[in-house]
Amino acid sequence: MATSLTAQVSGGTPSFSGLRRISPTLDAAVVSHQSFVHRVNSSIRLVSSSSSSYRSPRGVVAMAGSGKFFVGGNWKCNGTKDSIAKLVSDLNTATLEADVDVVVSPPFVYIDQVKSSLTDRIDVSGQNSWVGKGGAFTGEISVEQLKDLGCKWVILGHSERRHVIGEKDEFIGKKAAYALSEGLGVIACIGEKLEEREAGKTFDVCFEQLKAFADAVPSWDNVVVAYEPVWAIGTGKVASPQQAQEVHVAVRGWLKKNVSEEVASKTRIIYGGSVNGGNCAELAKEEDIDGFLVGGASLKGPEFATIVNSVTSKKVAA
Numbered sequence: 001m002a003t004s005l006t007a008q009v010s011g012g013t014p015s016f017s018g019l020r021r022i023s024p025t026l027d028a029a030v031v032s033h034q035s036f037v038h039r040v041n042s043s044i045r046l047v048s049s050s051s052s053s054y055r056s057p058r059g060v061v062a063m064a065g066s067g068k069f070f071v072g073g074n075w076k077c078n079g080t081k082d083s084i085a086k087l088v089s090d091l092n093t094a095t096l097e098a099d100v101d102v103v104v105s106p107p108f109v110y111i112d113q114v115k116s117s118l119t120d121r122i123d124v125s126g127q128n129s130w131v132g133k134g135g136a137f138t139g140e141i142s143v144e145q146l147k148d149l150g151c152k153w154v155i156l157g158h159s160e161r162r163h164v165i166g167e168k169d170e171f172i173g174k175k176a177a178y179a180l181s182e183g184l185g186v187i188a189c190i191g192e193k194l195e196e197r198e199a200g201k202t203f204d205v206c207f208e209q210l211k212a213f214a215d216a217v218p219s220w221d222n223v224v225v226a227y228e229p230v231w232a233i234g235t236g237k238v239a240s241p242q243q244a245q246e247v248h249v250a251v252r253g254w255l256k257k258n259v260s261e262e263v264a265s266k267t268r269i270i271y272g273g274s275v276n277g278g279n280c281a282e283l284a285k286e287e288d289i290d291g292f293l294v295g296g297a298s299l300k301g302p303e304f305a306t307i308v309n310s311v312t313s314k315k316v317a318a
């Protein structure tokens with residue numbers, strides 16, 4: 001990472017601008033663990049089409065992180081048996097780019113319906129899970145139960161759980177550790193409120209939430225970080241590509257400094273907050289945006305497919 005960003009990250013000030021340049025050491029780590037990766041300039045890597053998971057007739061994916069593009073649909077507390085059957089049918093017939101991990105997160109009560117009717121191409125996630133083994137916890141859903149229904153992922157620390165339900169950093173970190181220990185992947189959400197951004201605390205808030213995950217989890221192998229500014233969620237006020245990129249760079253920098261270069265490179269950092277079919281391509285072009293967590297627009301199959309396929313705007317000729 002550039003010296004200036006390191007200084008800014010450690011100082012916690014949100015006032016930097018401009019895009020990141022990866023340091024030679026971070027690039028070296030990237031190159032060493034990917035099957036076939038070129039460094040094409042100081043900031044962007046190409047993931048070659050000779051790597052099976054990234055094969056595409058339209059070119060190779062250029063991004064800063066080394067993980068596969070990831071798009072999650074968070075259906076929140078929406079849907080009925082009928083509307084979900086229609087959504088699943090639309091997803092089953094959609095054409096999805098091969099080089100994207102795609103996950104949907106239905107309300108708990110419909111997970112079984114979704115799992116038994118949705119194509120295996122798309123994985124299923126819970127929207128939350130209990131902090132430990134199941135038992136006498138009225139109204140909760142355990143990690144074991146999510147696994148029993150075939151879920152591969154769980155969303156933890158979503159802002160609606162933090163700010164509407166009142167979940168705290170440490171509790172969320174413990175949930176993440178438990179879910180990982182049982183083999184579920186974790187979509188770990190972080191993000192600042194509007195007043196925090198306006199007070200210049202965006203990085204402080206994000207880093208604190210990130211630290212709670214870092215303090216609790218033994219490994220980042222199965223963690224995707226979702227940066228979701230609270231002011232952008234469900235408001236139609238999407239972050240600009242530059243605003244999102246700036247925080248994603250800072251998050252990757254934080255991981256590099258506080259966890260490891262390898263984790264900083266491998267961990268997908270996805271953006272969430274009013275992503276839709278119209279704005280996803282511009283956001284996806286940013287080199288540190290490794291995918292999306294989508295709420296409202298994930299309730300429409302064709303639009304969600306457009307967002308999944310925005311990976312094409314990251315592709316350059318092979």
Ligand code: PGA
Pocket residue numbers: 074228232233234235236272273274275293294295296297
């Ligand atoms: P939104 O929600 O896309 O409706 O803004 C995103 C989220 O909460 O994950």
